[in-house]
Amino acid sequence: MMITEHKGKLLLGTHGIAVPHGSLIREPNQLRSWRNGFPIAVKAQVSSGGRGRAGGVLRAANMEEAEAAAQRLFENDFSGERPQTLLVEPWLDHAREIYLGITVDGMAGGYAMLYAPAGGVEVEQQAPLEYPFGAPRNFKAHGFRRLLADIEQDCALRERVVALARRLLFLATAIDAITIEINPLAVMPDGKLLALDAKIVLDEAAAFRHAETSDELERARKKERPAVAKALAGNLMMVWLGGEVGLVSGGAGMTMAAMDLIADAGLKPACFLDCSSNPTPAGYQLAFKLLDAEPEVRAILVSIFGGGTHMDRVARVMGDIMKKRRSRKPVFFRMNGTGRDKADAVMREAGLYNYPTLESAIDAAVAEVRTP
């Protein structure tokens, strides 16, 4: 998960990568203790990309402008997130902006170094140059240097970039980062490099060996809407999508396939909700509790194809839940997989209908929602 620029810069700074001397503020009046002169950059600290284009970075030439900028940023949403803090930094003149990053690349079987000679918000216009190397020990500074040579004539700059790339690799492995992106990386008038921004994505799976990552996960969870926060706390995978058809599913690929079918049928799935990480009575009960409580959700599709999960057991759980449940939202079942025959029998006994295919269940759900 992505951490804020400020936290990212702290990590860069403690690993020998130069960053501006900034301060974090929680409210506009904390600006008054700023002693490092003007102009300054006032930057919204949010954990989503595209902040620059969304007006999340403002320049202020004096204290009045700074306070106005801070006020404005604290009141704005960026991709649905309101900044809790702002980063204040000197607005530094620099000769040039470049882009340097390291990221995990599936085809490379590991890491790749990324470079673009023109950084800043425009970098997405042109894909960065990629140096895929896989395992950390396969990073060859001379290999990366050779790639740079084609697009970067300034030898001294090249050497600085290569040295910085090595340090980014060290940092990525030390903190289990999936991506570290410095954009822009400023070339200062003296030729030195300064990280003006930092986007660091931590590997959530490595939280067991990084308290920092666990804490960030906890914080990120708390920022989610209550339904999602509760689902995650209950070991269900949920992403809120805001549609009419609630989805209780198993497996990421199957869940997406069902979402796509719902969308193809002209409706919107309410959520990505994968219960395969907790396929227990408690897990399914929680799923229903959350979806039943959301007024936007007008029908619920239960779509599970069990492998290790035995569907007769799931059917029994569903029967119990349906019996106790107070909500009258209609539920459409399509349960297949291991123990399917027994499951059918269990459901018949419970008075529930198991649709033979996912498509038929979805068509029925769509018809129900469309009925005024």
Next chain:
Amino acid sequence: MMITEHKGKLLLGTHGIAVPHGSLIREPNQLRSWRNGFPIAVKAQVSSGGRGRAGGVLRAANMEEAEAAAQRLFENDFSGERPQTLLVEPWLDHAREIYLGITVDGMAGGYAMLYAPAGGVEVEQQAPLEYPFGAPRNFKAHGFRRLLADIEQDCALRERVVALARRLLFLATAIDAITIEINPLAVMPDGKLLALDAKIVLDEAAAFRHAETSDELERARKKERPAVAKALAGNLMMVWLGGEVGLVSGGAGMTMAAMDLIADAGLKPACFLDCSSNPTPAGYQLAFKLLDAEPEVRAILVSIFGGGTHMDRVARVMGDIMKKRRSRKPVFFRMNGTGRDKADAVMREAGLYNYPTLESAIDAAVAEVRTP
């Protein structure tokens, strides 16, 4: 360089290794905010080993005992270091104490894992079991497990130790540690492992990629006696030994060889002082300034065997220093190496005598110091 137990435990804790919930105090009355019950351990935070045997860890059953213990520890020296802080922790009952560590081993060409079934202050009685593996990627949990099997019958404990060893390796590479030693590592009544102590030695050479290491180096330098602090700040390598014969030397091995000869001759060298890291006029001037100012130092031996360093240039610098120097402490020169012949001529002109061998220079210095 070694960091304090408290800092070490913070690093363990943030990397998924269980440590007791402790508090750091700077003065005895901060104990009053302790809310985690008694008995407690009160532990002097110093950066040298052997603290346990030196009485640096005290048990306190109540607040009165705790304050008395804190008072005592703050007033004590441990290997010449007075603790600035104490670590306060619950005194935990545990079933057993073991020893687990990772260290750099020259013969292994890298890291080695260390284990002893009986930890605590007695571990030095019996050398720990060593699993040398070299490069991090050569660590094989099954190899380490097989070694443990010979001395550790408890399978569940073995699995926990192996898992912890893997985590120690991750930590060592992430922070560039040369040694991480957990002793004792407590086996708690529920079988879990808890690090009751932490000795972490950071690699000073890696300070360029760890601000923490640079900061620690800076702090360590400030704790040195002024002469050593100034020498280090001037890029000279100095260790204070407290004898009569000051030593201005070049190269670690040569400096030790000269120290040994001085000691063999019945005197004590005042210092290890290796100027090869800064063989400039400023470096040599600083060396003399520091030694001249130390009243214990009664004679100075200049012993240099130059390779890349040209001795005629050094001789000229020495001539200048001797001319301007106010101290009357006798100086004995033995300068050999590249440009030796020209150096002899320069010294003759400056009225200085260059002894033909190190032994003759030392014998002369010793005779001088022995003369009442």
Next chain:
Amino acid sequence: MSVLIDQSARVVIQGIGGNFGRFSARDMVAYGTQVVAGVAPGRNAREVEGVPVFEDMRAACSATGAQAALIYVPAPGALDAVLEALDAGCRVVVYPGDGLPVQDAIDMRAATHRDGAVLIGPNTPGVISPGKAKLGFMPSFCYMPGKLGVISRSGSLSYEVAWRLTTAGIGQSSAIGIGGDPVKGLNAAEAIELLHNDPDTEAMLYLGEIGGNEEYALARYAARADAKPTAALIVGSAAPRGKKMGHAAALVGSQVDTQAAKAEALRKAGVHVANSLRDLVLVAQHAMSQSEKEVLDT
């Protein structure tokens, strides 16, 4: 032999002591897989589900000649388990677990390549060659022998699809779960190459997702002159940008990650691309009949 595993494969289960290990032992044996050993360090079991249990992989493999391993251990110990399997001489290793740090996956992959072995996973149900053997926990009843090779990033989706194929009479040569993580032991390009060289496979079906870049390996393959006919389903068109859809790799970060971009690239390369599960069987049939036609043409 088919790709990776058949009736002659001798399999060891690491972590056979847990519920999943026990279930998997029974389930694989029932399918005809030779499960010859189990390993459960820290337990004193001698036998689980009729399978002899050993203290470590070296003992298990040398006593039984096992050269394929299925590993059920939690993520923090997974790298160590894979390294142990490789050291014990295993040539095919399946690690189904999810939640593995990417860095550990990178190390696993590098170690496997160094040893000339094949790792399937993480985050996969494993591999099955219907009618021969399976190394994993996919529901057997979904599969039947045939000529279509299946590659999937998702476990559940691959069951659903295999069942649809089987119901429609399209048998499978092998179904390889390459897994939903960004870094894989066997990646898409390598799985494609395996099926390309497999005489039992006449066409391929690729089940992909948003996120990552491995679908482009299929596009590159399909553009080759000697490529076998290919079909694909890419799910996640309804997923929003910037949100991880369960799988670590299923996240749209930029335009190339989207379902639309991938489907377009695949179509351009000549892959039969399904719009959704609805026409999945149809595109598979197209690929199969293309292969029959190509056989007739030659």
Next chain:
Amino acid sequence: MSVLIDQSARVVIQGIGGNFGRFSARDMVAYGTQVVAGVAPGRNAREVEGVPVFEDMRAACSATGAQAALIYVPAPGALDAVLEALDAGCRVVVYPGDGLPVQDAIDMRAATHRDGAVLIGPNTPGVISPGKAKLGFMPSFCYMPGKLGVISRSGSLSYEVAWRLTTAGIGQSSAIGIGGDPVKGLNAAEAIELLHNDPDTEAMLYLGEIGGNEEYALARYAARADAKPTAALIVGSAAPRGKKMGHAAALVGSQVDTQAAKAEALRKAGVHVANSLRDLVLVAQHAMSQSEKEVLDT
């Protein structure tokens, strides 16, 4: 050829553009070493001290056939420079710099071993085979050809000792600076093995220090039935416990690290151990005359 380097070795200097690189180029050429190329990335020099300069190691080695490298770059870039030299095909690499992170030294060593090459360093003046060639910056006048192989953890001490040996008429076959750091490219055991297999070497002199455990490799060697005669000087008896004496590895942490423990272990194994520099020449003479005696005996 002698160990590691002789007149036929073609040498490239990485970082030839700095003062030390220039000095070293002149100095080695003056000694008869074939310095055929230099590399100075980021500089546009074509020639330094008459040596052609290339943009990178691949270009330098392929144009000149260099297979030995001497590297003058600061510690943060040292690992990368060594990897580049190895990739360019260098078989012998010397990295003299100090202040290298141990972890980088470990990686260097592992990469060198993987490629079947030899790395000397870090923290070393290099290697010299007197009368043939040198790869490093030790003062040439201290050395003369002969039959005593010298291994040293310390640069300065090795000059002093070589000069004493030369003055006393004891020539050297090769002098290898293994360096003062804990993890070395070529460690003591490996340097001993090189000299053991070197027909030009009849006896060995080891210059050790407090700290680390590599002196015990010499003890193990000396105890072998086929060992050549050995002598040693271990410095640091006057050093206090727990303090680092300049070299990263020169630190007494426990009893086995001390000068006394090492000297005792070596004496027990049959090594002629000097008490100090005063009797250094004497023990070297003992080792040499033991070797002459052994030759007469056989």
